[in-house]
Amino acid sequence: MVYQSGATPNTWISQLSQSHKHRFRPKLQIVLLCIFVVAGCATSNPDQFQKFVESSDAYAKAVEAATTEAGAKAIEFDSQSLVRQRNNLSTEPLRARILIEQNDNMEKYLSLLKNLQSQTQILQDYFKALNALATTSSTGASQAAENLVAKLGDLDVSIKTAKVGSMEVSKFTGAVTNIVVANFRNWALQKELKTRAPFIERELDLQQAAFKAISESMKTDLQGLLNYEMTDMVIKSYVTLNANLPGGWVEARKNALMEAPAVTVVENASRLASEMKLSFVALAEGRLNWAEMQAIIKQAQDIVTLVQQIQPPKPTNKGA
Amino acid sequence: MNNTSLPDDLSKLYLDTGSCLNDQILHMTSYEYEQSLESKSKDEKEQSAIQFFNLKDRRDKWLNAILQEIIQNLDQNKSKLQDAINQVNKAKQFIDNITQYLQAVADLIGIVTQIMKLAGVV
Numbered sequence: 001m002v003y004q005s006g007a008t009p010n011t012w013i014s015q016l017s018q019s020h021k022h023r024f025r026p027k028l029q030i031v032l033l034c035i036f037v038v039a040g041c042a043t044s045n046p047d048q049f050q051k052f053v054e055s056s057d058a059y060a061k062a063v064e065a066a067t068t069e070a071g072a073k074a075i076e077f078d079s080q081s082l083v084r085q086r087n088n089l090s091t092e093p094l095r096a097r098i099l100i101e102q103n104d105n106m107e108k109y110l111s112l113l114k115n116l117q118s119q120t121q122i123l124q125d126y127f128k129a130l131n132a133l134a135t136t137s138s139t140g141a142s143q144a145a146e147n148l149v150a151k152l153g154d155l156d157v158s159i160k161t162a163k164v165g166s167m168e169v170s171k172f173t174g175a176v177t178n179i180v181v182a183n184f185r186n187w188a189l190q191k192e193l194k195t196r197a198p199f200i201e202r203e204l205d206l207q208q209a210a211f212k213a214i215s216e217s218m219k220t221d222l223q224g225l226l227n228y229e230m231t232d233m234v235i236k237s238y239v240t241l242n243a244n245l246p247g248g249w250v251e252a253r254k255n256a257l258m259e260a261p262a263v264t265v266v267e268n269a270s271r272l273a274s275e276m277k278l279s280f281v282a283l284a285e286g287r288l289n290w291a292e293m294q295a296i297i298k299q300a301q302d303i304v305t306l307v308q309q310i311q312p313p314k315p316t317n318k319g320a
Numbered sequence: 321m322n323n324t325s326l327p328d329d330l331s332k333l334y335l336d337t338g339s340c341l342n343d344q345i346l347h348m349t350s351y352e353y354e355q356s357l358e359s360k361s362k363d364e365k366e367q368s369a370i371q372f373f374n375l376k377d378r379r380d381k382w383l384n385a386i387l388q389e390i391i392q393n394l395d396q397n398k399s400k401l402q403d404a405i406n407q408v409n410k411a412k413q414f415i416d417n418i419t420q421y422l423q424a425v426a427d428l429i430g431i432v433t434q435i436m437k438l439a440g441v442v
Contacts, residue, residue, distance in 0.1 A: 081349075081376065088369035090362065098373045105380035112387040119394045122401050129408040136415050144422035151429040155436070177422070181415055188411035196404050203397055210390045213338070217383045220342040227349040235351045 049134035049189075051293045052283050056127040058300035059276050063120045065307040066211070066269035067113040069262055070218045074109055077221035078102050080228055116210055123203055134189055138181035145177035197284035204277035211270035218266050230256040265306050272299055338386075341379040348372045 082102060089095045149169055153161075162169045233252040237245060246252075275296050282288045347353055348368070357365055 078376075081372070085369040085372060088362075088365045090366055094366075094370070098370075101377055102373070102380075105377060105384065108384045109380065109387075112384060112391060115391050116387070116394075119391070119398070122398060126401055126405050126408070129405045129412075133408050133412040133415075136412050138415065141415065141419040141422060144419050144426060148422050148426040148429065151426045151433065154430070154433040177418075181418060185411070185415060188408070188414075192404065192408055192411075199397065199400060199404075203394065203401070206390050206393050210387055213383060213386045213390070216338055216342065217379065220346055220379070223346055224349040227346065227351070231351040231354060 048283060048286075048288045049131045051290065052279065052288065053127050053131040055279065055293050055296040055300070056124055056276065058297045058304075059272055060120050060124040062269055062272055062300040062303035063207070064117050065304045066265050067117055067214070069265055069307045070214050071110050071113045073218055073221045073225070073262055075106055077224045078106055080225060084228065113214075116207070119203075120207065123200070123207075126200070130189065130192065133185060133192075136185055138178045138185065141181045142174040142178035146174035149173045193284040197281060200280055201277050204273055204280065208270055208273035208277065211266060211273055215263070215266035215270055219263050222263055226256050261306050261309065265303055268299060268303050268306075272296065272303065275299070338379065338382050341375055341382065344375050345372070345379060348375070 082099060085098075086095065089098060167175075229252065233246075234249065234256050237243070237249060275292075279288060279292060279296060282292075348371075357368055360368070
């Protein structure tokens with residue numbers, strides 16, 4: 001449209017609003033339909049991200065609990081073995097060599113476990129950043145746009161009262177801003193997921209591999225501890241002639257025979273890493289299953305609870 | 321180990337080497353094994369203890385080497401992950417900036433309006 005020369009700002013704002021009033025009215029229903037459809041799409045994702053971040057948070061806690069427990073059991077088996085074999089090592093240099101060697105291995109192992117925990121934390125930070133973007137409210141910008149039009153209205157009342165179809169200009173501007181921002185947010189999220197999904201998948205894959213290795217060794221450490229317990233607390237006291245069985249023998253035998261809960265902890269953590277990976281792929285493809293997310297959170301919480309419930313095995317003092 | 325095959329290869333490598341060491345260690349912690357040493361000489365008991373710690377040392381070094389390998393791979397990803405976090409934060413910042421910008425313009429128009437009112441223009 002061509003504005004009349006010499007028109008004041010008040011006049012052309014008025015002309016603009018009147019002109020738009022006529023131009024937009026026939027298309028209003030289509031525009032509003034688009035607004036609601038697009039706005040609807042824009043708000044479907046944030047909940048998924050929020051839930052995914054909740055599950056990744058639970059996962060990070062489970063990783064910390066499981067790796068801490070793995071380190072504790074490794075030291076325990078190491079120390080029990082050193083105690084048990086001490087009398088069989090006849091010279092000081094030999095004892096020193098073996099002890100120092102074992103100390104070095106344990107220190108390195110603990111440092112690697114710590115490193116694994118910090119890697120999980122960085123991954124967690126990434127998921128939190130994604131969630132912050134996903135849940136960024138576009139209503140703030142929408143409100144600011146409405147305010148802007150309202151202030152313009154103070155310059156000319158006509159713009160305040162101007163309508164596009166049946167909708168006030170200020171509301172219309174706010175809604176459009178909302179859609180633009182929400183779409184940008186969705187576009188940024190989708191672009192990010194598209195670019196980074198294979199890389200994040202690989203990251204979780206590596207964590208799963210680390211847990212596999214840790215759980216295999218942890219099984220040996222725990223079974224070794226149980227073997228010592230079986231020998232000292234169960235078999236020897238049972239086979240010794242002319243001696244009464246100690247109190248708690250039945251319980252000690254049960255403990256030595258049953259699978260240690262700590263093994264379950266690391267095995268579950270390994271499975272959890274794999275499920276996190278699958279969930280991330282599902283998130284990236286927009287088909288994240290709500291129930292599966294709940295299951296992951298529950299599994300992660302179970303790992304933490306299990307670690308808290310693990311009681312240290314009774315110490316054996318043979319050879320000390 | 322290359323980057324794309326590490327997790328798949330790991331279980332095989334570990335089964336082949338790590339499990340073998342773990343089995344031997346476990347065997348030496350059993351009651352039967354300890355009983356078999358009862359009648360042996362002091363030297364033989366010492367040799368058995370040394371063998372146990374040698375096996376355990378190899379197992380521990382093997383586990384540490386595998387974890388080291390995995391963590392090196394994860395470390396290589398660390399900077400990429402940090403870049404990703406920055407990108408996502410930038411996008412969020414952009415949205416926040418739009419809001420601030422619109423609000424600032426609205427505030428400015430409010431001030432201009434007040435001045436114009438005082439000047440009797442509106």
